[in-house]
Amino acid sequence: MTIVLWICIGLLALAIVVGLCRVLTAKDMGSRAIVGDLVYFSAIGILTFIAMLVDLSIVLDVIFLSSMLGILATVALSRIQTRGHR
Amino acid sequence: MIPDTLAITLVGVFGITGSAIVLLCAVAMFRANDALSRINVFSPATGLAMPLILLAAYIYTLWHDGFSLTRLFMAVAGFLALIVVSSVASNVLSRSTFAGGAPVWRHTSPNRLSEAPGDEDAGLTEYESTLADFDIDDSEH
Secondary structure, X not given: OHHHHHHHHHHHHHHHHHHHHHHHHOOOHHHHHHHHHHHHHHHHHHHHHHHHHOOOOOHHHHHHXXXXXXXXXXXXXXXXXXXXXX | OOOHHHHHHHXXXXXXXXXXXXXXXXXXXXXXXXXXXXXXXXXXXXXXXXXXXXXXXXXXXXXXXOOOHHHHHHHHHHHHHHHHXXXXXXXXXXXXXXXXXXXXXXXXXXXXXXXXXXXXXXXXXXXXXXXXXXXXXXXXX
16 A cells, blocks of 8 residues: 555655746746646645545545635636736 | 455555546656647546545545445545546646737637637638638538
8 A cells, every 4th residue: 555655745746846847938928837736736635645644643634625725726726827817 | 344355455456546546647747848739648546536436435434434324425426526627627738828928729629719719710720711701612621
C-alpha cells in the first residue's frame, strides 16, 4: 500500500511541476488561472494520499470540503480577469 | 470487510489512474494553443481524475475503518459536487477569459458570446442569416 501511495504522490507532484513550468511560459491570464486550478486539485490529491499514508482519519473530509469550495478560487480568478464585471 | 489484496489493488488502480490523468492534463496544456483550449483540456482532471481519487479514498476508508453511512454520504456528495462544481467553474472561467479578450479561432461557429444579446440571428453564419431574412427554405444544405 505504501508503494502505491508514493507512486500517486509522485505523479501528482510531477503534474504540479509541469504546470508551474507552463506558468513561466504562459502569456495570457486565462492560462495562468487554469494552471492555478490544476495546482489546487493536485495539492488536494497529494493531501488525500498523505492522509492515507499516515493513517489520518480525515481522508474523505479533505476531498469532500475541497470539492465543495474549489469553485471559489476559480470564480475569484475569473472576476479578476474581467476587472470585476460579470 | 475487504481482503487486503483486493483493497491494495483497487486503491492502486483508481489512485494511479487518477494521478496519471492529472499529469496528462498538465502535459496537454503544453500542446494546447490558446487559453480556451487549455481550460477545455483541464476538464478531465476535475471531472474524471478527482472522482477516481475520491473512489480510491473511499475504498481505503472502507478497508481501514469499515462501512459507515456518514462516510458513504460524504463520498457520494463529494462525487456529485466535483462533477457539478467543476463544470460550473470551468464555464465561468471560460466566459471571463473570452470577455477578457483572449483570442478565439476565427471559424468558431456558433459564437453567441460575441453577438449582441437579443439578436435573432445569433449563432447563425452570415449565409444562414441571409436566408432567414428572405424566408428561403434551404433544405439542400
